[in-house]
Amino acid sequence: MGRDPHRVEAMPAAIELADVFRAAGPAYRAAGAGHLDLAALKVMAAIEQCRTASLGGHVEGCDACGHLRVAYNSCRNRHCPRCQGAAARDWLAAREADLLPVGYFHVVFTLPAEIAAIAFQNKAAVYDLLFRAASATLTRIAADPKHLGARIGFTAVLHTWGSAITHHPHLHMIVPGGGRSSDGTRWVSSRPAFLLPVRVLGMLFRRLFHEGLAALHEAGTLVFFGTLAPLSDAKAFVRALAPVRRKRWVVYAKPPFAGPKAVLAYLSRYTHRVAISSRRILAFDGQNVSLRVKDYRRPEGGQARVMTLSATEFIRRFLLHVLPRGFHRIRHYGFLAGSNRKDALAHIRTILGTPAPPRSTDPEPGRCDRRSTALPPLRRSHENRRLLRRLVPAAWAAVQPRAEPGVYAMTRHGLAPPHIRGGASRGTPLRVPNARMVFTNPVARPVAIRQTPETEQSRSAQAPRRW
Numbered sequence: 001m002g003r004d005p006h007r008v009e010a011m012p013a014a015i016e017l018a019d020v021f022r023a024a025g026p027a028y029r030a031a032g033a034g035h036l037d038l039a040a041l042k043v044m045a046a047i048e049q050c051r052t053a054s055l056g057g058h059v060e061g062c063d064a065c066g067h068l069r070v071a072y073n074s075c076r077n078r079h080c081p082r083c084q085g086a087a088a089r090d091w092l093a094a095r096e097a098d099l100l101p102v103g104y105f106h107v108v109f110t111l112p113a114e115i116a117a118i119a120f121q122n123k124a125a126v127y128d129l130l131f132r133a134a135s136a137t138l139t140r141i142a143a144d145p146k147h148l149g150a151r152i153g154f155t156a157v158l159h160t161w162g163s164a165i166t167h168h169p170h171l172h173m174i175v176p177g178g179g180r181s182s183d184g185t186r187w188v189s190s191r192p193a194f195l196l197p198v199r200v201l202g203m204l205f206r207r208l209f210h211e212g213l214a215a216l217h218e219a220g221t222l223v224f225f226g227t228l229a230p231l232s233d234a235k236a237f238v239r240a241l242a243p244v245r246r247k248r249w250v251v252y253a254k255p256p257f258a259g260p261k262a263v264l265a266y267l268s269r270y271t272h273r274v275a276i277s278s279r280r281i282l283a284f285d286g287q288n289v290s291l292r293v294k295d296y297r298r299p300e301g302g303q304a305r306v307m308t309l310s311a312t313e314f315i316r317r318f319l320l321h322v323l324p325r326g327f328h329r330i331r332h333y334g335f336l337a338g339s340n341r342k343d344a345l346a347h348i349r350t351i352l353g354t355p356a357p358p359r360s361t362d363p364e365p366g367r368c369d370r371r372s373t374a375l376p377p378l379r380r381s382h383e384n385r386r387l388l389r390r391l392v393p394a395a396w397a398a399v400q401p402r403a404e405p406g407v408y409a410m411t412r413h414g415l416a417p418p419h420i421r422g423g424a425s426r427g428t429p430l431r432v433p434n435a436r437m438v439f440t441n442p443v444a445r446p447v448a449i450r451q452t453p454e455t456e457q458s459r460s461a462q463a464p465r466r467w
Contacts, residue, residue, distance in 0.1 A: 016278045017081050017318070021048045023286055024311035031312070040319045046077035079322060084272035091330075092268040095155065095174075096261060098336065098345060101354045102187075103177035104260035105195040107154070108252040109134040109205060110170040114244045115213075118231070119169050122222050124324040127158060127169065129216065133209040134171050135333045141196050141204060142179060148196065150179030150188035153334030153344070157267050161275045163293040164307060165317040174263050177255070180335065180348065187351050198251045206249040210241065271330055275321040282306060289314040 025044050029036065049055055057072040074083045111119060111130060119126035135156065142152045154175040162168035178189040190196075216222050217237055224231045231237045256263045269277060276291065283290040291314075293307045309317070323329060335344035349356055 014278065015281045015284050017276065017281065018047050018050055020281070020284055020289055020311055020314060023284070024315060028312055028315050036319075039322050039325065043077060043079045043319065043322050044315075046075035047080050050075035050077070050080050050082055078272060079274045081273050081277050088268045088272040091271050092264055095264050095268075097357050098341070099260055099264075100176055100345070100348060101352060102189065103192060103255060104263070105175045105177055105190075105253055106256045106263050107138065107173040107175050107195070108170055109137075109173070110168075110250060110252075111209075112244055112247060112249065114241070115209075116167055116169055117228060118213075118222070118224075120167055120320065121225055121228060122216075124327055125216055125221050126213070127160075127324075127327065127329075129209065129212045130169065130171060131156060131158070131331055133205055133212055134173070135331075136208055137201055137205040138173070138175070138196070139334065141201055143182075147200070148179065148188060148190055150181060151184075151334060152176065152179035153332070153336035155336055156331050156333065157271055158329040160321045160323075163295070165275050165291075165314075165320070167320045172263075172267055174260060174267070175253075180344075180351075184347070185351075187348060193255055195253050195255075198253050201251040201253065202249040205251060206245070206247075209249075210245060213241070274323070275318050284311070287311060 021044055025048055029041070029044070051072040051074050053072060055073040055075065057070060059068060059070050074080070076083050078084060109130070115126070119130075135154075138154065139152065142148045142150055152175065154173050157172045158169070159172060160167060160169045175195060177192075177195060178187055180186075181188050213222075217234065222231075231240055280292045281289060282292055287310065288308050289311055290306055290308045292304055294304055332338070332341065335341065335348065346356065
């Protein structure tokens with residue numbers, strides 16, 4: 001018997017981060033009531049509701065073969081491992097298009113554990129200082145004629161975790177092996193396997209970071225809680241950081257063994273995600289979580305092993321990496337920064353005598369690829385509405401017409417009347433011409449129910465009620 005082309009495709013079962021949050025999240029919130037900040041609670045709620053009926057759903061179909069696929073809407077939270085996949089792929093494609101025909105280096109700036117504790121309580125200020133100190137270090141040493149004597153460009157990505165999801169803030173950088181001369185007329189190349197002296201980078205990075213941290217403390221920007229509360233005093237702060245000033249700060253700078261694309265592929269897995277991907281979660285029995293980690297402290301170095309954590313500890317470690325709202329964890333510097341990037345790359349390619357990379361072409365029109373996520377929208381007929389009622393019961397029940405006629409909008413909090421929700425966001429009634437019901441994303445554009453013209457006239461004759 002042939003395969004039914006209209007059969008709905010089901011997603012393969014796997015252990016997801018959301019499974020752990022849904023099972024152990026309520027108990028974790030109850031135990032930490034009054035101690036969890038709002039940002040962590042929002043992240044937990046978003047991950048638990050992601051791609052469930054509580055956020056609504058939609059049907060995607062292919063006009064070429066009639067294949068249907070039902071998908072629930074995603075939370076689009078940047079901490080969710082199931083979201084932002086398309087954005088990560090777009091970022092990777094854009095960065096690969098920027099690659100120059102030169103050698104590349106993978107550079108890592110890491111904060112010592114003593115500073116990491118301060119950074120956890122002052123994420124926005126200290127993480128931003130990490131970006132500023134590391135970028136200034138790399139730019140200043142590269143511009144020094146004693147070393148490279150060139151104006152370089154690079155991309156930096158903030159990671160705040162280690163393989164075991166502990167707090168370990170560090171910056172990954174992908175750096176071309178060279179830069180433009182001071183007058184911009186030639187390309188200055190580095191040595192094949194050597195970019196800049198790492199000891200010099202470490203010493204300057206340590207000095208710049210300490211100067212910036214002292215300035216933040218003097219300005220009263222830093223806050224301290226718990227065991228770090230005594231650091232609010234200026235003298236105690238200086239005494240606590242004295243050993244760190246004498247400590248060697250390690251900077252990693254080596255050419256990637258598998259080429260720059262391999263480093264970009266590694267970074268792209270976490271440019272739009274945080275801490276852990278669901279594929280690393282091996283087992284969850286409702287109480288304990290087993291995950292795959294790499295222990296770099298062992299003699300064999302970087303060997304994969306299985307770590308088992310309680311669900312509470314697993315959630316606690318994940319929430320260590322919730323970023324401040326609006327914080328940019330991907331930043332570009334030098335000739336890769338801002339609106340000057342395209343012109344700078346074109347100028348460098350001209351100097352190197354290499355053509356610009358070809359633009360990506362659109363897929364062949366009319367081609368049917370069921371692996372593609374960009375399927376044309378399905379036409380919502382009456383038969384398809386019955387299908388939605390069977391597969392999306394929560395979303396269907398939420399948009400059932402009420403006794404009061406009119407135009408309604410479904411949000412994540414339920415059904416709102418027209419005089420509350422209205423149009424896009426201006427409080428005017430939402431109009432859907434020639435349609436009785438339109439299913440869209442309830443987060444980006446809420447679901448709207450359009451009644452018949454007769455009931456709409458009766459609705460206009462009624463005074464708006466308080467909701």
